[in-house]
Amino acid sequence: MVDGAVFFIASIFSLPILVGIGLSFVDAGMRKKLLLILAVSLLFSVFWLYRFGEVEIITPLSFMGEEISFSISNASLLIFFVSLLSLIGMILLPGDAKHQISGINALLLGVSISFGFIAFISGQFMIRYIALDIVGLIAALMVLKSLKDQVIFRSFTLIFAILRFGDLSLLASILLLQSHAGTLNITDMINIAITLPQNVRLWMFAGFFLAVLVKTAVWPFILWMRHAHKGSNDATFWVSGMLMPSLGYYLLYRVQPLIDSSGQIKTLVGLISGGLILMTILLDFLDHHSFDHFLLMSAFSSSFLFAASAFGPKDHLKYLIAALLLYRFILYLHGKLSSSGMNKFTTLPLFIINAAFVVVGSDQLPLAFIFGWAAFSLLVVVWGFLRDQRLRLGDVRARGAMTYLEDKSLDWIEKGAVWINKNLEIAIFTNGIYTLGQAFKDSANWINEKIEIGIFTNGFYRLSDVLEGSAGWLSDKVEQGMERFWSWIGNTLMKISEGTFVKFEVEPSQKSEVLLDNALNSLDKYEQNVLRKNLRLDLVWIPLFLLIIFVLILFV
Amino acid sequence: MSFDILLPGITLIPILGVVILLIWQRATKNQAAVIGILSEGFALIIPILLLPSLRNKGEIIFSLRWIPNMSISFSLALNWLSLVFLLTEVLVTLAAMIYSLGEDTGEKNSNYYYALLLLFSLGMSGTTLANDVFLFYVFWELMLIASVLLILLWGHGEIRFKVALKYFIITHLGSLMVLVCLVTLYINFGTANLTELTQQASSLAQNVQVFLTLFFIIGFSVKMAIFPLHIWLPDAHTVAPMPVTIILAAAMLSMGTYGILRFPFTIFPMETLQNFAVWMMIGGLISEIYGALMALAENDIKRIIAYSSVSQMGYILFGLGTLTASGMQGSVMHVVYHAIVKALLFMVVGIIISVARERDIQKISGLGKKFPVLCVCAAIGVLGISGMPPLGIFNSEWMIFAGGFESNISTALSVITLIGSILTVVYALRFFGGIFFGETKPEGMAIKSPRALIFPTIAVTAFLIIEGLMPGPLMAWTIKGLAGIFGGLN
Structure with a gap:
């Protein structure tokens, strides 16, 4: 049984990549047909896999010390099945030659299907994260049509950065959970997560939920999907428009026990969902361009799903996800094929889906939820009516937001919507992101200029200049002063030595020489005087006489 | 057959390459590159040959008496940690040397250029292998001197003199902090052998351990270019010729990490x-x-x-x-x-x-x-x-x-x-x-x-x-x- 499942898993993973490579070498017409065949065959494979039931497959492979496992569940296969169904629809949509699928796009599409599938069935969180990251990168890459256009690249950067932000918040939660659970197995992690302290659970959930909000492109993360749509054709937009939100929904489905485990989290999700619903209804009042409408209604349906995941029965959640994904696809089709914007056709299916969910789960749903749902539904109906009335009066956008505010004939609802559109949607979120980016860039530049260059780079040189100046001063004042001092001492000593030398060495020597000369001269004179006289022999008797006296003294 | 005896070859072969290059004054750039690449290539092969032995023993040690009176020896140790850093450094240097062939750096005095690249690499491999604190410091400084000379002689523009000086002064200040620690350890235990120091260092007074850890971390962080000790890096990387920049950024920065792991993290308790x-x-x-x-x-x-x-x-x-x-x-x-x-x-x-x-x-x-x-x-x-x-x-x-x-x-x-x-x-x-x-x-x-x-x-x-x-x-x-x-x- 498991061997059969492994075969199907291997096929569903490898086939899209292999076919994607092959599709790079065929012409556009053939490419579309082959993609269609691939999608249909994958659909059948998923169906067959579904027949194996819920299976846990542990592979001999491991990633970073954790075994890689796959967990085949009905929910994951159902959601993936619906995603593939929408792919078929999007491939079949007629498009002009400009919007044909290029070879590289076909390859990227194949890779995204493979990794999307892995993200659905992975039993290990890190593998799931990697698969999600790769799908995110592909969603961004899909907009890159030409290397010549830097504007397209900016769109790529925006999509990639926003999706990465979502992925990083997911990673933060995974790692926080792993540090407590000691494993990366999703089921084990979630089971342990619900037993953790309240504050840890809250932080963990915040990371997961942020990732869901980003992937499902609800307000204010709606921006990335708008850019993704601008640069894609129908088939390639499937990655951003269908696959990515379905992965977000499935993530929510997996972490739903965390919501159930805490009243605080439930309240938080309820409040966020309510706020998002109100916001999207208000904004949809203005935006009647078909794609904006698709985005806002999708966000609306996602918000309902969030609320349902907090308060609704979990058994029915997967069906609700599948139904909302189908609705999303229908909405896209409608936007493509008609330009009438919001009408009964687009709101009615959503109302039916939500009503079905409420009716089926009414025994488990709290009364507050049912009332809330009824109130919001009523609001949508009233809103739809007001909107239709307004559209009949004229195009809001054509008249401009400011003029609209000054027009006293308009009612407060429209003014409110315009105000929100102008001050929140455009000023804060749309322009805000660019303003924030610019402010961020400016502050980085400021730090670069003032700290990095001013203090560190130039600072060092300035410091060396100061040091050089000080050294010069020291050299001039101290070093040379010292030199002068030493020179003075030296000179003084030299003078003293010289004086001493002259006084005690030279002068005495000269004096002694004079004395000696005088002595020698006087001797010379004396000798000359003595020698000049005749020798007197009679004087010899004196010593002789003295000698005789000496002898006599001795003997007498 | 054990290849353990080849361990010193990781340092000796580059030295041999340097000697050949210094003697061969008339070597062209290609000839000098061949000597450099071959020396580095052999230095890469040796650790690979030592892998089976490393698996069995966990660590290969080579020791030769150097200054016996001071208990200083030419002691090298290859373990799994040093292997990772060693292979990274040698591979990066090898890639940079090959890349140099396509660059116009080192066209003149090629023998000196490649000799200095080899000495730079030798400084890094010696640092990772040294099992003696004195030897460690010798290799550590060799790494700095060789890189400074490479920037001074082959760097871009007149600013290179200033930049080389800045690089030298700042990184040398870090090195001096490391030296203070090494000398303190040596004085306290009377041995320069790292294995012996590892066994004894925890007996130091707690405040001394804290002081030494602080100095080690700051000293090695200079080499890692951690903010705000990074100020040497942008200029040095910009002014150095590209192959030297590659080695500086890809290999030399990692030496700071190795230093932190090898010293405070190894010798002091948690x-x-x-x-x-x-x-x-x-x-x-x-x-x-x-x-x-x-x-x-x-x-x-x-x-x-x-x-x-x-x-x-x-x-x-x-x-x-x-x-x-x-x-x-x-x-x-x-x-x-x-x-x-x-x-x-x-x-x-x-x-x-x-x-x-x-x-x-x-x-x-x-x-x-x-x-x-x-x-x-x-x-x-x-x-x-x-x-x-x-x-x-x-x-x-x-x-x-x-x-x-x-x-x-x-x-x-x-x-x-x-x-x-x-x-x-x-x-x-x-x-x-x-x-x-x-x-x-x-x-x-x-x-x-x-x-x-x-x-x-x-x-x-x-x-x-x-x-x-x-x-x-x-x-x-x-x-x-x-x-x-x-x-x-x-």
Whole structure:
């Protein structure tokens, strides 16, 4: 049984990549047909896999010390099945030659299907994260049509950065959970997560939920999907428009026990969902361009799903996800094929889906939820009516937001919507992101200029200049002063030595020489005087006489 | 058959290469390169030959008496940790030497140029292998002197004299702090042998241990270019010739990490290190964000990548600060992956500069269509540094982040570090989009990228992909390496 499942898993993973490579070498017409065949065959494979039931497959492979496992569940296969169904629809949509699928796009599409599938069935969180990251990168890459256009690249950067932000918040939660659970197995992690302290659970959930909000492109993360749509054709937009939100929904489905485990989290999700619903209804009042409408209604349906995941029965959640994904696809089709914007056709299916969910789960749903749902539904109906009335009066956008505010004939609802559109949607979120980016860039530049260059780079040189100046001063004042001092001492000593030398060495020597000369001269004179006289022999008797006296003294 | 006796060959063969190059005064650039590449190649083969023995013994030691009166010996030790750093350093140097062939650096006095490259590499391999603190310091300084000379003699512009001096003074101050610690250890225990010091150092008074750990961390952080000790790096990386920049960024920065792991983390108990854990994490976080912001603000493409090193070293310090197995393993792996990515990005930058003759990102654009192979290599490098799976940095980054969460020091710090990594994506994409997208400029650039430069770049790109897809061996080595040091680590 498991061997059969492994075969199907291997096929569903490898086939899209292999076919994607092959599709790079065929012409556009053939490419579309082959993609269609691939999608249909994958659909059948998923169906067959579904027949194996819920299976846990542990592979001999491991990633970073954790075994890689796959967990085949009905929910994951159902959601993936619906995603593939929408792919078929999007491939079949007629498009002009400009919007044909290029070879590289076909390859990227194949890779995204493979990794999307892995993200659905992975039993290990890190593998799931990697698969999600790769799908995110592909969603961004899909907009890159030409290397010549830097504007397209900016769109790529925006999509990639926003999706990465979502992925990083997911990673933060995974790692926080792993540090407590000691494993990366999703089921084990979630089971342990619900037993953790309240504050840890809250932080963990915040990371997961942020990732869901980003992937499902609800307000204010709606921006990335708008850019993704601008640069894609129908088939390639499937990655951003269908696959990515379905992965977000499935993530929510997996972490739903965390919501159930805490009243605080439930309240938080309820409040966020309510706020998002109100916001999207208000904004949809203005935006009647078909794609904006698709985005806002999708966000609306996602918000309902969030609320349902907090308060609704979990058994029915997967069906609700599948139904909302189908609705999303229908909405896209409608936007493509008609330009009438919001009408009964687009709101009615959503109302039916939500009503079905409420009716089926009414025994488990709290009364507050049912009332809330009824109130919001009523609001949508009233809103739809007001909107239709307004559209009949004229195009809001054509008249401009400011003029609209000054027009006293308009009612407060429209003014409110315009105000929100102008001050929140455009000023804060749309322009805000660019303003924030610019402010961020400016502050980085400021730090670069003032700290990095001013203090560190130039600072060092300035410091060396100061040091050089000080050294010069020291050299001039101290070093040379010292030199002068030493020179003075030296000179003084030299003078003293010289004086001493002259006084005690030279002068005495000269004096002694004079004395000696005088002595020698006087001797010379004396000798000359003595020698000049005749020798007197009679004087010899004196010593002789003295000698005789000496002898006599001795003997007498 | 045991190859253990070959261990000193890792240092002796490059010395032999240096001697040949110094004697062979009339060697052409190609001839000098062959000597350099062969010497480095042999130095690479030896650790590979020693792998079976390392598996059996866990550590291979070679010791020769040097100054017996002072208990100083020529003692080398190869273990799993030093192996990781050694292979990284030798591979990077080898790649840089091959890349040099296509560059116009070292056309004159080629023998001295390659001899200095070999000495630079020798300094790094000696540092990783030294099992004697005196020997360690000798190699540590050799690394600095050789790199300073390379910048002085072959650097760009007149500013190189100033930059080389700045680089020398600042990194030498760090080295002096390390020296103070080494001398203190030597005086206290009367031995320079690292194995003996490891066994005895924990008997030092607690305040001395804290003081030495502080000095070690600051001293080695200078080499790692952690904010605000990074001020030597942007200028040195910019002024140095490209092959030297590659070695500086991809290999030499990792020596600081090795120093921290080899000294305070090996010889002192966890209780001492815990005093610094949170400060290391904060320092790492600031460096990560600051480096990324500066990379975002810079317009010089060489400096963008240089600042990215400051940021990436921040991750490494953060991982070390967690004091957890995951964090530290992530840091060591990050050293390796960062080395590969950084070598690749600098190679790409080198090619861009050589074809465009321009370094200002605002004056270069649209190279993607003209140089598709270069564009693919750059794209992989940019995705690599952004931590995109399955490229290697993803593995190391998430281990570092996991370490942050496991450490229980501060969840907020870990979350900010993790979310801060989005800045890497932003500056990396700005770099890539700015250069490869849009209208081609500047006018009149080269038609083809030089083959001698593009081939090593492709090889490093392939290596980056392979390393990312097969992290198994590196993981196993780092686990063994760290287990050898932190026996009682959580």
